[in-house]
Amino acid sequence: MSDIRVLVVDDDFMVARIHSGYVARVPGFRVVSVAHSGADALTAAAELRPDLVLLDIYLPDMSGLEVLKQLHGVDVLMISAARDVPTVREAMRGGAVNYLIKPFTAAALTDRLQQYADTRRRLTAIGPEARQDDVDRLFGSPKTSVPMPKGLSAATCELVAETLREAGRDLSATETAELTGLSRVSVRRYLEYLCVAGQAEFRPRYGTAGRPEHRYRWLG
Structure with missing residues (x-):
């Protein structure tokens, strides 16, 4: 599978550079561009067609949540200092694949990126049609209410x-x-x-x- 192409969007030039460095260190991922406003993000996404957008919410010209609504055919990982529940809920409703609260470590971003890559691999392996078991593994199987006995992992x-x-x-x-x-x-x-x-x-x-x-x- 070819590298997952990533667009990094953040209004802070230094933060965008740091996040790009984090992404570049994860095998299988490649930063194709960086944008510092909502308008630039939409333009870059339309021209470059990345696989994944790392999208900040606080942008100078519009909310990242508004950008999320206008992005089509691309997955989005929200990255923001916003931690209020309405914002997180709106990001989920908008289709974000994950949400990472700033500030975060390189390890935290790496973990989310690897989760994303694993989901893409699973989708590719399933083929044209999915069984319920396949879907359960992608979305997470319902948790059982039966407590696990002591000594089991x-x-x-x-x-x-x-x-x-x-x-x-x-x-x-x-x-x-x-x-x-x-x-x-x-x-x-x-x-x-x-x-x-x-x-x-x-x-x-x-x-x-x-x-x-x-x-x-x-x-x-």
Whole structure:
């Protein structure tokens, strides 16, 4: 995949230069231009057609929120000192992919940019049509109200859940352990939690002899 092309918009020349430097240090991103007013931002976006605009709200000629409404065919990451809820809500309603409050560190911006790049990769991998599971992963699956038992890790639980989702069929605890690299005992606990949380189900499979094998299937 080619570099993600970024337009940086900020009325402060020095701040715009700093943010451009932050972006330039993130692999896979390239700053194509810098604008210091709303009008210049709209002109640059129309001429250069960047993939992503880092857009400040406080601009000399118009609000960045107004610029957001006029931008088409481009993703926007809002960057502003404004932290009041109405402003954040309006940015969300306007279609901003994220919102970063000034001042922020290079690490904070890098994290948002990497999230954005990951979403683009996921969209590309899905193909022409998305399943509900695909959409849930893009927008974030609904959080379960069932508390996670003590000793379980949210990150490991997501790994087990992702493995079960991607399998496209039912798996045993042993098969899931092999796919995740975790122990069977540990995987079994996570699978049982996912069943209790309503995100998976288990069915016994009876063989010719011995105890039935539990098979787990993702429900979402």
